[in-house]
Amino acid sequence: MAAAGAGRVSAEAGEAPEALGPGPVPCALSVNGREVRIEIEPRVTLLRALRHYSDYTGPKEICDRGACGGCTVLLDGKPVASCMMLALDAQGRPITTVEGLARDGKLHPVQEAFKTCDAYQCGYCTPGMLLSTVALLKENPAPSLDEIKRGLEGNLCRCAAYNHIFDAVQMAAKKMSASPAK
Amino acid sequence: MARLRLKVGFVGGYEEIEVDVPDDGPVPWDADSKLAVVSKSHPRINAADILTGRARFATDIKRRGMLYAKILRCPYGHAKVGRVTVPDIAGVRHVEKKEGKECFFAGDDVAIVVADTQEIAEEAGRRAEVDYEILPHAVTMEDAIEGPGVFRGGNRMRAQTRDEGDVDQGLKEAAVVLERTYKTQAQTHSCLEPHSAVAEFNSGGVTVWTSTQSVQGNREQITEALDLSAGQVRVIAEYVGGGFGSKFGAQSGATVAELSRKLDAPVKLLPDRAEEHAANGNRPPSIQKVKAGIRKDGVVTAWIVDSYGSGGYAGGGGGPANPLKYLYPFTNWRKTHVDVRINGGAALPFRAPGHPQGVFAIESMIDELAARVGMDPLEVRKKNDTSPVRRAQFDAGAKRIGWSRRAQPTGSEQGPLKHGIGMAGATWGGQGGPPAEITAVRHADGTFEFHSGAQDIGTGIRTAIAVIAAEELGVRPADIKVKIGDSDLPYGPGSGGSVTAPSVLPAVREAAHKLKQEIAKQGAGAPGGKITVTGSRPEDFRRYRGGVAGCQFAEVEVDTETGMVRVLKVVAVQDCGRIVNRLTAESQIQGGVLQGISYALFEERVLDRQKGAMLNADFLNYKILGPRDTPDIDVVLFEVSNAGNTVGLLGLGEPPTVPTAAAVANAVANAIGARIYELPITPDKVLGALNKI
Structure with a gap:
């Protein structure tokens, strides 16, 4: 698996993982077809990156343990608990939040x-x-x-x-x- | 005043009553009123906001330069706070410590950290070092009742007794006397949105966005807590992610308002799930010892209940309401209640406080008494229940569930999977009353707007306001814009006691009626300028009957090898007065029933007897009902023309959760031929009742 963007921690065999943080690093997310560039500490979850560090407050933080589904977003078209992954790991992969479901003012x-x-x-x-x-x-x-x-x-x-x-x-x-x- | 005759009652039981109403007000709707909009199904007028993520909950509020607060909480059931050391991490802006405080439950606050980000505030909290002097605790009612005193003034509070008739005489008249002890657990509200708040102070005062069931109640509490003057506090709750009774207090709002004033920056508080479970409310646990007697003909002759309840460390409010008096007007009864303090988080009102636990004991006992005199439990209820509404509902429900299909004798089905049917009756108040004020506006462009200081905690009151206004004005609900959830708007009640709709909607009708008159006065032909009127909720007039009657029938499947209970179906027959919006009325009943099943089978706050901390303060180990636990629910909206107010309304928030646990427990007993006296009905208890473990 290739590193999908700046700041992504690579886990490929034989390759030393990039040391990141603990301070803020750049993070580029693709949310509902738009590129969102933010600066976040590497420990920030995808959910918090969306809610706290950009303006996608649709996904909710409810249990923060992947047990309730309130933070569900689509990542590569598949549902994931965005509280259970780091934002940096979602770089370069299409993310759909609830804000991206309606098109041209028409509900899905x-x-x-x-x-x-x-x-x-x-x-x-x-x-x-x-x-x-x-x-x-x-x-x-x-x-x-x-x-x-x-x-x-x-x-x-x-x-x-x-x-x-x-x-x-x-x-x-x-x-x-x-x-x-x- | 005008004297009118109104047709009240229900299909099969109508009557006429005379009422006196003001001459200039709207004519009250009765059973014969032909309404175009009311009682139909209406999607919520704010559906698009909910569905697109535009709806702004308190947790979604962001302000420029906002700081994040995190509360540090005591991990012990009872301890004195010594030195608190918060590490010096970049980004921590402010720390307040409560050194020397005596904490009375695991979850009590010991410090608060304010930082640039939620992550930094959380890290500072995690890495903080706190010295505690650990003190003796009692986290179960049994420990508190029998063990040494943990609280000054004792663990037990003063007994309260009420009675009527002569219970000793009643017991003498009985053919059978039974004594049983029922126990119910502490259930946390588990609102999906935590008790969050954001406050922003400026020279004029403070604006607080908070997840509350009462924006105006919060305004008063925050004004007092911060020693501000009237008009300096504005509280906004446009959307609220569930409340269920736990969101009247302004603790979160007042905390961030105070911090915002001190730090001259907006401050946000986001409690996490563990904090929600441990510190932000619960339905108190109960122990109910019931002694009751029944005659051979099914008439209950005596009922004695000694109950204990615990509102946690704070005491008070802990009792099972044991709604004896108004569910069954027994001739001879006595109830004695003792509140017990334990080292647990404070109880808060929870959807029909006291009732699910009380009805669980009452209706379990009624079933057992009926069995002892060889009678159908439904017939015993009809013998003792005087409500004509509920008696009619019993028949309706019995037919829908197929009452004759129940296991007879109990537990007689062959094989490991056993099926059973049980039922329970319920009652509630929820008829609302003044005050409630509405401002109604007809804009120059002909559009309408209605304002209320009430709030929508999920019931759909926004849409209900639009429905009533649309009916009166002869337009569609979608044509009405509704503004609520802001303390600056005209007086609206807190969303509790199921009073919001029956309090607010008669005021809406009043305002719409006035607006219509005003428009007519100005000439319908040429819509002129903006017209604004205000409407107040009129006093109640004579109503058909008090109380909100309901009953539920549950069908269960019990696996006698694993002890698992599955609810297959519930028939919920619910007095709903006049339905305003069929769709949201059904939603309320669905939700009440399913929360009742969750209470009956899954939910329980478990406190560690060694350390006092909650062991299951998350959603992995604190189980709430999910999609796969959801049975088919046959909602029977039992319309009763009530009069009482011009709309003829009841509130539906609380009533449908009252009888569910009792109905499920009776169904389980019917299936397996053994009774479980303690909620939740988990597999271990089922196997225990079957003497398998």
């Missing part, structure tokens, strides 16, 4: 379905739920109820809007298969 079909089904209450888990759903439907465009539950099992909702969320996932799946994204 998953967002539309969440709206129609009232698939939230306080809204704090919603960004993570949306991204986990987008990832799930990409892998499995027509999930059964049980597959939806398994697909979202890493996302907690304390208000417990789960059944409405399941309804929304099914609704979005139907809509998206009827008119697949170009």
Whole structure:
């Protein structure tokens, strides 16, 4: 695996890892198709880099242990707990946050379905739920109820809007298969 | 005043009542009112903000030059703070120490560090050295009741007793008398958004963005804490990531406001999950010893409950409300309650305080009494419950779940997987009242705007305001802009006791009615300039009945080899007064039921008896219900035309979580033929009840 950007710690065999920090170092992230350049200490997580050091406050810090899914973002198109990785390791890889789902002021079909089904209450888990759903439907465009539950099992909702969320996932799946994204 | 006749009650049980209402106010809606907008399903008017990440929670607020505060917390159940040494790390701006403080629970604050970044503040906290003189502690109620005194003035507080009738006579009349002890655990609120706050001081005063259920209550508390004058504090909570009762206090807001004043910079506080679990609220644990008697015909003749509850170190507020009196109006009853202090974080109101724990004991006992006299537990409830609403609900729920399918006799199903059905009744208040003020505006361009100092903690009150306004004005909810969650807006109540909707919405209707009259006066043809009116919530008039009735039926599957309990289905029959927004009403009930299942099966704060610290202060070991634990929930919105106010509303936040744990416990007992007297119903307890371990 090649070092994907400045400041990335390489773990390739035989190659001494670059010593970084502890002070701030440059970090370049690709968020929702835009390049974000920040200066952060190497210990800063991807979640904090997005929330504290740039303006993407969609992903939420809830458990800070990868146990709740509130900080979920898509990295290389796959859902990850952004509290569980360092920002420097995400350099050069496309990141999608909830802010990047709607296009040209039009909600993503998953967002539309969440709206129609009232698939939230306080809204704090919603960004993570949306991204986990987008990832799930990409892998499995027509999930059964049980597959939806398994697909979202890493996302907690304390208000417990789960059944409405399941309804929304099914609704979005139907809509998206009827008119697949170009 | 005008005298009107209103049709009240529910399908199958309507009646007419006479009410007196002001001449110039809106005509109260009753069972025959034909409404175009109200009671339909409406997506939230702020859906796009929630869905795109634009919604600003307190944790999302950033201000120029903002500093981050981190609270250092005591790791022992009871200790005196000695020397506190915070390392000199670049970026640490300020340290406050509480040397000499006696900490009464693991999680009590011993110092606060303010730094340039959250990472630096956390590191300084982690590397701080604190000397403690460790003192004796008691972290369980049993230890506190039986063990030596840990608190000055004793661990036990004064007993409070209430009674009616003659319990001794009642016990004599009984055919069967049972004595049982029920225990419930401490449950943490586990709001996904922590009790966070940002404050920015300037010469005019301070603005505080905080995760609160009461922006105006917080304003008053912060004004007092900082010794400021009225008008100097503004509190904003545009979005709140859950509260469930734990977010009335202004501790976080006052802390950052004070720091911001001292440091002349904006300051943010972000408690982590461990702090949330240990220090930011819980539903208090209970021990309830119940002695009850029943006649052969199913009438309960006596009910005696001796209960203990613990609000943690602070004491008080710890009791299971044991809502005997209004769930079952027994003739002879006595309740004695003792609050016990333990070295745990302070309890805070939690969705229907006291009720889930009280109803768990009551409804478990009713089932056992029914079995002893050979009666259907549902019939025993009908014998003792006088609420016509709940009696009708019993039948509706029994039909939906298929009550006759339950295991008879209990535990009789063959094989290791056993199924059972159980039910429980519930009651709550939540009818709201004045004051509530609304400002309603018709702009020159014809658009409408409604303002309230209430806040939306997830219930959808923003949209409910728009729904009522739209109905009155003859427009669509999406045409109404709603501003809430700012203490500068007109008076709105704190979001507690399920009163927000029934307090605020009659004021909305009042304001919309006035606005309509004002528009008519100015001539409908040419929308002129801006019109602003204010509406106050009128006093209540006669209502159909008090209380919010509900009942739930749960179906479970118990694996008698592993002890695992799975809830397969819940039928939730809920008095919802007049539904404002069907979609969000369903959401409230879904959430209440699922939180109840989570309480029944998974959640428990575990405090270490050796050191006193919480052992499961995260989401890996403190289990809350997740997607795969979620059963099908059949929500039956049981509409009751109530009168009482011009909209005829009830609050739905708390009622649906009241009976769930009891219904699940009764279903488990039905499945396995053995009863579990202690929540949560974890596999070890199931296997224990089956004498397998």
